[in-house]
Amino acid sequence: MQKIQLPHVLHLIYPTWRRPAQQALDCISLGVAFWLALALRLQNLWPRVLIESASLLPWMLLAVICLFPSLGLYRSLTRCSGSYTYYRLVASQTLLTGLMYLVWELKGESGFPRTSWLIFWNLSLMLLVGWRVLLRDGLLFWNQRSHPTRRxxxxxxxxxxxxxxxxxxxxxxxxxxxxxxxxxxxxxxxxxxxxxxxxxxxxxxxxxxxxxxxxxxxxxxxxxxxxxxxxxxxxxxxxxxxxxxxxxxxxxxxxxxxxxxxxxQIEDLLGRHPVQPLEKLLRACVYQKSVMVTGAGGSIGSELARQILALHPQRLVLFEMSEFGLYQIHQELTQRFPQAELVPILGTVCDRTLLERVMRRFQIQTVYHAAAYKHVPMVELNPIQGLLNNTFGTLHSAKAAIAAEVETFVLISTDKAVRPTNIMGASKRLAELVLQALAQEPHATRFTMVRFGNVLGSSGSVVPRFMAQIRSGGPVEVTHPEITRFFMTIPEAVQLLLQASAMGKGGDVFLLHMGDSVKIVDLARQMIQLAGYTVREPGHPQGDIEIVFTGLRPGEKLYEELLIQAEHLSTEHPLIFRAEEEGLSWHRLRATLEQLEAAMAIQDYEFIVALLHRLVAGYPANAPIHALLNSPQRQQVLV
Structure with a gap:
C-alpha cells in the first residue's frame, strides 16, 4: 500500500479550507487575547467581567467574517505573508478594537478597565501575526526538508x-x-x-x-x-x-x-544604457496608418512587424518571398495581436506589378523595406541574384511606392554599404543611391534610409554560428584575430529605426549610434565562458574549446564603418545621426543601372565590377570575382 505524504494531503485540502482555517485561527486568537487582556489587567484568571462582556464575542465573529475579508486580509498567501499583510492586520485590529470599545460604552456597562482595550489590541496583534509567522516559517522549513538533495x-x-x-x-x-x-x-x-x-x-x-x-x-x-x-x-x-x-x-x-x-546572454555583455524613445517619433509613421513591411519573415522584418503592431496601425501588410517565413510570422502575430488586421502577401520585391497592386489595394501609407540578401560570402558566390534583390528590388519597390502615392518609404541599410569591398555592400549602397536620386524627382513619396551595423542573433550572424560550434564541442572559427564589428540588439535597432524614419525630409541617410566596435575573438571568448567552458589556448592547454583562425572570407573587411564622408549631424534623438553624403542625379544613375542590368543579363562579371567601381565609392576596380556560375570549375570558397 502506497504511503500518502502529508504535503500531498495538504495540497488537496488547502484550496477549499484555506480561508475557513484562517478565520478559525483568527477567532481563537481574538478570544484568547480578550481573555488574557482582562486576566492580566485585573490580576484574576477568570474575572467576573469576562462573563458580562460575552456580548462582545459576536462582534469579534462578525469582524472575522465581514471586516477582515473586506480589508483583503485573506487574499494573501500565508506562506508569502510579509509587511503588507501585517499592515493590514494592524488596520483591521485597530478598527475592531475601536468598534468593540464603542459598543461597550454605548451599553453603559462598567467593570471593564479602559487600559484593558490597549492590552487587548497588543495581545491580539501578537497572536494574529504570530500564528501567521509560525505557519509561514513552518511551511518553509517543511519545504526545505522535503527537497534535501535537489536544492x-x-x-x-x-x-x-x-x-x-x-x-x-x-x-x-x-x-x-x-x-x-x-x-x-x-x-x-x-x-x-x-x-x-x-x-x-x-x-x-x-x-x-x-x-x-x-x-x-x-x-x-x-x-x-x-x-x-x-x-x-x-x-x-x-x-x-x-x-x-x-x-x-x-x-x-x-x-x-x-x-x-x-x-x-551575450546581449547582457554587449548591451548599452537604454534610451527612452521619443513617443511622437515612434508613432509618427505607424499609428492608425496602413503599413507594409517587405522581408517580414526575416530577423529585422519580423521585429519591425512586432513593434509596429504594438503601436496600433490601421493594418499591417506582411510581404515575404519565403512561404515558411511568412507562415511563421503570421501565426505568431495572429496569436499575439488577435485584433490586428494582418495581410500576409507571398511575393518577391523584384515583381513591381505585384508590389504596386498590393500598395494600391491596401492604401499603404508607410513602407519599411527590409527585404535583402545580407550574407556576404553567399552573395559573393551569387552576385547577380544579390544585385537583383538588393538593388533592383529596392528600385522596383520604390517605383511602386511612387506610383501608389505612398507617403513614406524607409530602406533598412547596413554599415557594409560604406566603402564596400564585397557585392553585398555595393548592392546596398546602390540601393541607397537609387533612393537618394529618386528623392530629387517630383512625386509625393518621402524616401529615408537608415544605416546600422550587425544585430545580435540575426540569421547569418556570428552569434548563432558560434553557439552551434560551442554546442558541438568546438572549435570556434574566427576569420581573423583583429576583425571587429559593431553590434546592437534587434529590438533596440528596430526601435531606433522607427524613430529615425519620422525625421527624414527626403533622401536622408540616418545612422544609428552603434557604440564601440567589438573584436570578434573577444566575442567568441565571452560566449565560450558564458556556456560554462574555458578557452583552450597556449597558456591554458587543458581548456575545453579552442578558437581557430580561418582567414578572411571573400569580400570580408577587417572593420566596418558607418560614414562614407566624415560629416554627420546630430538629431533630436541622442543615438540617431544624419549623414551628409553626396548622391547622383536620377538621369545619370538610370543610364548606368540600365547598363548594369544588361551586363547582368549576359553575366558579364568584369563589366559589372567596373560599373560598381564607377558608381560606389570605395569598391575596388580589381575586386575578385567569386561567382559560382562564372567558371565551369568548382570554386573552393569558405562560407
Missing part, C-alpha cells in the same frame, strides 16, 4: 530592493538554497538581511569552498552596462555560473517577475 546552494549578488525581493521569493524554492548575499557597499558588510549574512565580493572564493556554491544570482537590474559587463566577466573568470533577474524595464512594466531567473 542548489547559491549566492545573491546585490542587497538592494531587487535582492531583498529575490531573497523573499526564493526562500521556499525547491531548486535554490540561499546561503548568503554579496554587496560591494562597505556599510553593509557583515550585516544581515532577513536573517541572511551579507559578504564582500572579495570573499567569493572562501564562500565557494565553505558552502560548495557554484552559482551566483545577479540581482542589480539598475547596474550600468559597463559595470554589469565587468562584474559578469569577473564572476565567470572565477568559474561561477551566473543567473540574472529580468531587466528593470520588464520588472516595472509587469512583463516579468523578479524570480524569473535566466542565464547570462
Amino acid at each position: 542548489q546552494p547559491v549566492l545573491i549578488y546585490g542587497a538592494g530592493a531587487a535582492g531583498q525581493e529575490l531573497l523573499r521569493a526564493l526562500r521556499q524554492s525547491p531548486e535554490f538554497k540561499i546561503v548568503g548575499m554579496i554587496d560591494d557597499d562597505p556599510k553593509l558588510l557583515h550585516q544581515e538581511l532577513n536573517g541572511m549574512r551579507i559578504y564582500s565580493p572579495y570573499q567569493l572564493p572562501q564562500l565557494r569552498h565553505r558552502f560548495g556554491c557554484e552559482t551566483v544570482l545577479l540581482a542589480i537590474p539598475s547596474l550600468s552596462p559597463m559595470r554589469r559587463r565587468r562584474l559578469i566577466q569577473n564572476l565567470e573568470q572565477d568559474r561561477f555560473k551566473v543567473l540574472t533577474i529580468p531587466a528593470m524595464t520588464d520588472l516595472l512594466s509587469g512583463k516579468a517577475q523578479v524570480d524569473q531567473l535566466r542565464p547570462i
Whole structure:
C-alpha cells in the first residue's frame, strides 16, 4: 500500500479550507487575547467581567467574517505573508478594537478597565501575526526538508530592493538554497538581511569552498552596462555560473517577475544604457496608418512587424518571398495581436506589378523595406541574384511606392554599404543611391534610409554560428584575430529605426549610434565562458574549446564603418545621426543601372565590377570575382 505524504494531503485540502482555517485561527486568537487582556489587567484568571462582556464575542465573529475579508486580509498567501499583510492586520485590529470599545460604552456597562482595550489590541496583534509567522516559517522549513538533495546552494549578488525581493521569493524554492548575499557597499558588510549574512565580493572564493556554491544570482537590474559587463566577466573568470533577474524595464512594466531567473546572454555583455524613445517619433509613421513591411519573415522584418503592431496601425501588410517565413510570422502575430488586421502577401520585391497592386489595394501609407540578401560570402558566390534583390528590388519597390502615392518609404541599410569591398555592400549602397536620386524627382513619396551595423542573433550572424560550434564541442572559427564589428540588439535597432524614419525630409541617410566596435575573438571568448567552458589556448592547454583562425572570407573587411564622408549631424534623438553624403542625379544613375542590368543579363562579371567601381565609392576596380556560375570549375570558397 502506497504511503500518502502529508504535503500531498495538504495540497488537496488547502484550496477549499484555506480561508475557513484562517478565520478559525483568527477567532481563537481574538478570544484568547480578550481573555488574557482582562486576566492580566485585573490580576484574576477568570474575572467576573469576562462573563458580562460575552456580548462582545459576536462582534469579534462578525469582524472575522465581514471586516477582515473586506480589508483583503485573506487574499494573501500565508506562506508569502510579509509587511503588507501585517499592515493590514494592524488596520483591521485597530478598527475592531475601536468598534468593540464603542459598543461597550454605548451599553453603559462598567467593570471593564479602559487600559484593558490597549492590552487587548497588543495581545491580539501578537497572536494574529504570530500564528501567521509560525505557519509561514513552518511551511518553509517543511519545504526545505522535503527537497534535501535537489536544492542548489547559491549566492545573491546585490542587497538592494531587487535582492531583498529575490531573497523573499526564493526562500521556499525547491531548486535554490540561499546561503548568503554579496554587496560591494562597505556599510553593509557583515550585516544581515532577513536573517541572511551579507559578504564582500572579495570573499567569493572562501564562500565557494565553505558552502560548495557554484552559482551566483545577479540581482542589480539598475547596474550600468559597463559595470554589469565587468562584474559578469569577473564572476565567470572565477568559474561561477551566473543567473540574472529580468531587466528593470520588464520588472516595472509587469512583463516579468523578479524570480524569473535566466542565464547570462551575450546581449547582457554587449548591451548599452537604454534610451527612452521619443513617443511622437515612434508613432509618427505607424499609428492608425496602413503599413507594409517587405522581408517580414526575416530577423529585422519580423521585429519591425512586432513593434509596429504594438503601436496600433490601421493594418499591417506582411510581404515575404519565403512561404515558411511568412507562415511563421503570421501565426505568431495572429496569436499575439488577435485584433490586428494582418495581410500576409507571398511575393518577391523584384515583381513591381505585384508590389504596386498590393500598395494600391491596401492604401499603404508607410513602407519599411527590409527585404535583402545580407550574407556576404553567399552573395559573393551569387552576385547577380544579390544585385537583383538588393538593388533592383529596392528600385522596383520604390517605383511602386511612387506610383501608389505612398507617403513614406524607409530602406533598412547596413554599415557594409560604406566603402564596400564585397557585392553585398555595393548592392546596398546602390540601393541607397537609387533612393537618394529618386528623392530629387517630383512625386509625393518621402524616401529615408537608415544605416546600422550587425544585430545580435540575426540569421547569418556570428552569434548563432558560434553557439552551434560551442554546442558541438568546438572549435570556434574566427576569420581573423583583429576583425571587429559593431553590434546592437534587434529590438533596440528596430526601435531606433522607427524613430529615425519620422525625421527624414527626403533622401536622408540616418545612422544609428552603434557604440564601440567589438573584436570578434573577444566575442567568441565571452560566449565560450558564458556556456560554462574555458578557452583552450597556449597558456591554458587543458581548456575545453579552442578558437581557430580561418582567414578572411571573400569580400570580408577587417572593420566596418558607418560614414562614407566624415560629416554627420546630430538629431533630436541622442543615438540617431544624419549623414551628409553626396548622391547622383536620377538621369545619370538610370543610364548606368540600365547598363548594369544588361551586363547582368549576359553575366558579364568584369563589366559589372567596373560599373560598381564607377558608381560606389570605395569598391575596388580589381575586386575578385567569386561567382559560382562564372567558371565551369568548382570554386573552393569558405562560407
